[in-house]
Amino acid sequence: MRADAQRNREKVLQAASAAFAAEGLGVPVQEIARRAGVGTGTVSRHFPTKESLFEAVVLSRVEPLIDRARSLTATRDAGDAFFEFFAHMVDQGALDRGLAEAFAGAGFDMEGAALKAGYDVGATFRELLTRAQQAGAVRPDVDITDVKALMFGCLTRERGQAEPAARDRVVTVVRDGLRAHPAQAI
Amino acid sequence: MRADAQRNREKVLQAASAAFAAEGLGVPVQEIARRAGVGTGTVSRHFPTKESLFEAVVLSRVEPLIDRARSLTATRDAGDAFFEFFAHMVDQGALDRGLAEAFAGAGFDMEGAALKAGYDVGATFRELLTRAQQAGAVRPDVDITDVKALMFGCLTRERGQAEPAARDRVVTVVRDGLRAHPAQAI
DNA sequence: TGACAAGCGGGATGAGCGTCCCGGATATTA
DNA sequence: TAATATCCGGGACGCTCATCCCGCTTGTCA
Numbered sequence: 001m002r003a004d005a006q007r008n009r010e011k012v013l014q015a016a017s018a019a020f021a022a023e024g025l026g027v028p029v030q031e032i033a034r035r036a037g038v039g040t041g042t043v044s045r046h047f048p049t050k051e052s053l054f055e056a057v058v059l060s061r062v063e064p065l066i067d068r069a070r071s072l073t074a075t076r077d078a079g080d081a082f083f084e085f086f087a088h089m090v091d092q093g094a095l096d097r098g099l100a101e102a103f104a105g106a107g108f109d110m111e112g113a114a115l116k117a118g119y120d121v122g123a124t125f126r127e128l129l130t131r132a133q134q135a136g137a138v139r140p141d142v143d144i145t146d147v148k149a150l151m152f153g154c155l156t157r158e159r160g161q162a163e164p165a166a167r168d169r170v171v172t173v174v175r176d177g178l179r180a181h182p183a184q185a186i
Numbered sequence: 187m188r189a190d191a192q193r194n195r196e197k198v199l200q201a202a203s204a205a206f207a208a209e210g211l212g213v214p215v216q217e218i219a220r221r222a223g224v225g226t227g228t229v230s231r232h233f234p235t236k237e238s239l240f241e242a243v244v245l246s247r248v249e250p251l252i253d254r255a256r257s258l259t260a261t262r263d264a265g266d267a268f269f270e271f272f273a274h275m276v277d278q279g280a281l282d283r284g285l286a287e288a289f290a291g292a293g294f295d296m297e298g299a300a301l302k303a304g305y306d307v308g309a310t311f312r313e314l315l316t317r318a319q320q321a322g323a324v325r326p327d328v329d330i331t332d333v334k335a336l337m338f339g340c341l342t343r344e345r346g347q348a349e350p351a352a353r354d355r356v357v358t359v360v361r362d363g364l365r366a367h368p369a370q371a372i
Numbered sequence: 373t374g375a376c377a378a379g380c381g382g383g384a385t386g387a388g389c390g391t392c393c394c395g396g397a398t399a400t401t402a
Numbered sequence: 403t404a405a406t407a408t409c410c411g412g413g414a415c416g417c418t419c420a421t422c423c424c425g426c427t428t429g430t431c432a
Contacts, residue, residue, distance in 0.1 A: 002399055002408060028389060030412095039411035044391060104342065139359070146343060146356050153339015153360075156290065157332060170332050173325070174339075177363025188378060188429055214419060216382095225381035230421060 009046045011036045017057050020098030025054060025107055055113045058102045062114045062121060065092065069124045079137025082128045083178075087171050089151055094158035094167055104152050138178050150174045195232045197222040203243050206284030211240060211293055241299045244288045248300045248307060251278065255310045265323025268314045269364075273357050275337055280344035280353055290338050324364050336360045 015036035019027040029050055033040045047053040068088055072081040093100040102110035114121045122144070129147055132138040154170045201222035205213040215236055219226045233239040254274055258267040279286040288296035300307050308330070315333055318324040340356045 004399065005409060008410080029391085030389075033412095040391085040413095041393080041411055042409080045409075048391085050390065142355055142359060143352075146352065146359065149343035149356055150336075150339045150359065152342045153336045156338040157335035166329075166332065169328055170335055172368075173328060173332065173336065173360070173363035173366075175363070176366035177359035177361070180359075180362035180366070182358075190429065191379060194380085215421085216419075219381095226383095226421085227381055227423080228379080231379075234421085236420065 005046075008036075008038050008042050012038060012043050012046055012053075013056060016053050017060070020054075020057055021096040024097040025101050029053070051108065054102070054108045055117075058099065058108070058110055059114060059117050059119070061092070061096065061099050062110070062119055065089065066119050066121065066124055069128060073128065073131075077137075078128075078131035078135035082132035082138060083175055085125075085128055086147070086151065086175070090154040090158075090167060090171055093151075093155040100155045100158075103148075103155065139180060139182055141182050142178065147178070150178075191232075194222075194224055194228050198224060198229050198232055198239075199242060202239050203246070206240075206243055207282040210283040211287050215239070237294065240288070240294045241303075244285065244294070244296055245300060245303050245305070247278070247282065247285050248296070248303075248305055251275065252305050252307065252310055255314060259314065259317075263323075264314075264317035264321035268318035268324060269361055271311075271314055272333070272337065272361070276340040276344075276353060276357055279337075279341040286341045286344075289334075289341065325366060325368055327368050328364065333364070336364075 012032065016027075016032045019032050019035060029043055030040050032053075033043045036043070043053070047056065065088075069081075069085050072085050075081075076084060089103075093103055102108050105111075111121050125147070126144045129138065129142075129144055133140050154167065154174060157166055157170045198218065202213075202218045205218050205221060215229055216226050218239075219229045222229070229239075233242065251274075255267075255271050258271050261267075262270060275289075279289055288294050291297075297307050311333070312330045315324065315328075315330055319326050340353065340360060343352055343356045
């Protein structure tokens with residue numbers, strides 16, 4: 001690949017990354033080209049479809065998340081690993097609107113794309129949950145889809161403003177709810 | 187207004203209501219016209235913009251919600267009123283995708299539109315929360331925005347499938363989390 | 373029943389967007 | 403430096419969709 005092509009590809013990736021993070025996945029391709037200082041043709045050549053841009057940007061965000069999950073699994077007990085990962089996902093999603101939309105499956109199948117690249121986000125998260133439940137740290141009557149839904153709720157709180165205190169409040173409520181044992185909760 | 191005009195207006199409203207409930211607010215106006223069995227011009231005349239259609243349909247959903255809130259306030263203690271209304275909102279949103287999107291503020295300012303029509307959804311919900319907190323049924327360290335975010339999370343669980351058991355599970359988790367006292371939760 | 377205002381259908385219009393294409397420019401290699 | 407494969411810019415194209423408009427139809431009332 002020619003050196004200038006490599007440079008331009010990088011510029012596009014960076015502009016797309018920033019644009020998606022700030023405004024979400026709805027940013028027009030032409031706007032990304034403008035911010036990257038290249039023509040729309042250049043974007044199209046490096047990323048033939050908008051979805052391929054999504055993949056490149058979102059996957060670069062998913063990789064560290066998986067790493068974080070693995071590291072937490074190795075160094076914390078099951079309950080702490082689960083809740084810290086939960087909070088970390090919310091933090092990341094709050095900082096990056098595009099990532100939050102991808103989590104929510106709004107117009108892009110993140111898990112499918114990640115799986116194609118060898119990252120099984122679903123399985124990773126499911127394992128964290130199962131281990132936490134076996135350790136008695138999370139009530140046994142919730143499944144992974146429930147947890148994801150609660151995560152989206154926490155993310156929604158951050159629509160736009162970055163208010164870490166509010167984020168913590170909502171995460172705390174969810175954590176207390178997930179910890180409660182069904183029998184003792186009534 | 188001519189009788190046939192009145193009939194057509196009704197047909198459009200009903201078709202739009204069903205379409206928004208089933209597929210969300212993104213349904214094209216032309217599709218609504220087709221399902222109503224009228225031309226697009228007829229839709230445009232009765233509802234000059236798509237947003238005016240949103241208003242008409244969504245407001246017809248908001249009114250019973252407000253009624254429900256008032257009735258619960260009158261007949262239940264503060265905590266039950268709050269939690270029953272919360273569950274009811276989630277149920278309604280799960281049955282009606284358009285309503286859920288409007289709650290989430292996706293492309294349409296429901297609260298603003300409702301306020302224009304004399305329904306202060308925000309104030310109604312806030313009062314329920316405040317009373318529940320004063321009664322000690324809800325932890326004092328959450329605000330109305332937190333609660334809304336958690337509600338959106340519960341709604342997200344229902345994206346598409348109607349699985350009331352899952353809905354209950356998530357609502358239960360949130361309820362237990364909201365009940366927990368901050369001091370005893372640690 | 374006849375005249376006319378009110379209403380109807382659906383094509384026209386224009387905006388926004390993703391994707392494709394090509395004439396010109398540029399990096400690379402000998 | 404000359405030749406060539408590669409890459410660039412940005413306009414063209416096709417699509418979707420909301421909104422507007424006009425020639426024709428139909429309900430209404432004297």
